[in-house]
Amino acid sequence: MAAPRSVVIDVGKLPRDVEDEDGSAKEEDDAKKSRLDRFPLSRGEMGLFFGVFLFFFVGLLCVYRTMPAAQYGKIKLPRNLSDLRLLKENLATYAEEHPVQFLMGYCSTYIFMQTFMIPGTIFMSLLAGALYGVVRGVILVVFNATAGASSCYFLSRLIGRPLVTWMWPEKLRFFQGEIAKRREKLLNYMLFLRITPSLPNLFINLASPIVDIPFHIFFLATLIGLFPASLITVKAGLALGDLKSVRDLYDAKTLFVLFLIGMLIIIPTLVKRKRTIE
Template sequence: MAAPRNLVVETGRLMDEENAEDSPTSKKPIGAKLEGKVPLTRWEFAAALGVFIIFSSGLFCIYLTMPAAEYSKIKLPRTMSDLRMLKDHLVTYAEAYPAKFILGYCSTYIFMQTFMIPGTIFMSLLAGALFGVVRGLFLVVFNATAGASSCYFLSKLIGRPIVAWLWPEKLRFFQAEISKRREKLLNYMLFLRITPTLPNLFINLASPIVDIPFHVFFLATLIGLIPASYITVRAGLALGDLKSVKDLYDFKTLSVLFLIGSISIFPTLLKRKRIYE
C-alpha cells in the first residue's frame, strides 16, 4: 500500500532539511569543529610560515650580537631543576652584559608568547631570580603584553580556523559572553586577565575573532597581568623552595586573584542590578 501523498511530501522535506544541515556548503556557526581537515588554507599556512621566519631571523640576528657564552648550557627550561641550573649559569652573564642580556631575554620572551611556545612562566620566574621584584615585574609585564599583542595580530591573520578547530565550544561561549558585555568590555577583559577563568593563550587567539578592539585588549592585558606576574616574579626570588610550577598557585593565591578580578567586574554587576530594579 502506497503512503499518503502528504506524508511522502513531509518526509521528503524533512530529509532535504537534514541533508541541507549536513551539507558542507551550508553556513555553520562560528566555532563549528573542522574534523578531519587541516584548518589552514595554503595561503594562510604560507603567511604564518613567513611571519615565523621573519621573527626567527630577527631573533637569530640578535643572538649573533651577543657576547660569547657556553650556549650548550643555555636552553629553555622545562622543569624547576632546569630553571635553577639556567639561573646559576646566567647570573654572571647578566651582570657583565646587562643591556645585551635584557635584549636577548625580551626578544626570546616575546617570540615565545607570539607563537604560543610553552615555558613563559619559567621566563617570568627567571626575571624575578635575576632582576628582583621591581625590574623583574616591569620586564615580565612589558614582554607579556608585547607578545600577547603580536599574537593578537597573528591571530587576526590566520587564527579563526585554528581556534574554531581547537576550541569550538569555548569560542562560542566566549563570543556569547563578549556580546552581552559590550558596554563594559574592559571590565570583563580585566576580570579574565586577572583570574584563571580562561587560559591567556585562548584569550590572545580568540580576541580578534570575536571583535574585541585592540585598545581594549591591550589595556586589559597591560593592567590585568600585573597581579599574577607579581606573584610569579616574587616566587622567582626563592627558586630553591619551589618544587614545581603548581606550587605558585595554591588555593590562597587563586582566591586573592579572584577577589581582585571581582573588583574589576563589580561596576558591571552593579549596573545590571540597577537595570533589573
C-alpha cells in the same frame, strides 16, 4: 586402485581476502585524508604563518648574533625547575657583565615564545625574579607578556579564526556570548579574565580579535591585568631554591585572592546589567 581424491578450491575466498585487505588499506588512507582535510588552515594561511614565523625567527637569530660569546651549550630554554636553577647559575654572571645585550636576548626570546604559543614563559618569568628582583622583574615580565600577547593578537587576526573555531568551538561561542553582553563595560570584563584563571591566556590572545575586542581594550587589560600574576611569579623566582613545583605558585589562597580582585573589578559590570534588566 583407489579413486583419486578430489580437491575442492573455494575460488571466491581468495579474491574476497584480497578485497578485504584492499578495503582496510583504503579505509585507513581515507581516514588519514579525512584528518588532513579537517585541518582548518589553507595552504595560503599556512604559508602566511610560516612567513611570519620566519621573520620573527631571523630577528631572534640576529639579536643572538650581536650578543657577546657565551657557553651556549649550557644555555637552553628551561622545561622544568631543575633546568631553570641551572640556567640561573649560568646566566647570573653573564647578565651582570653584559646587561643590555642580555636584556635584548631575554626580551626577544620571551616575545617570540608568547607570539607563537611556545610553552615555557612561566619559567622565563621566574628567571626574571631570580635575576632582577621584584620591581624590575615585574616590569620586565609585564612588558614582555603584553608585547608577546599583542603580537599573538595580530597574528590571530590574520589566520586565527579557522584555527580557534576548529580547536575550541564551544569555548569560542561562550566567549563571544559573554563579550556581546558586556560591550559597555568590556575593559572591566577583560581585566577580570586576565587577573583570574577563568580562561587560559592563550585562548584569550587568540580569540580576542575573532570576537571583535578592540586592540586598545585588549592591550590595557593585558598590561594591567597581568600585574598580579606576574608579581606572584616574580616573587617566587626570588626563592627559586625553595620552589618544589610550578603548581605551588597558585595554591588555594592565591587563587582566592586573584578571584577576589577580579570580582571587585567586574562588579560595575554586574550592577550595570542588573539595572538594565530592571
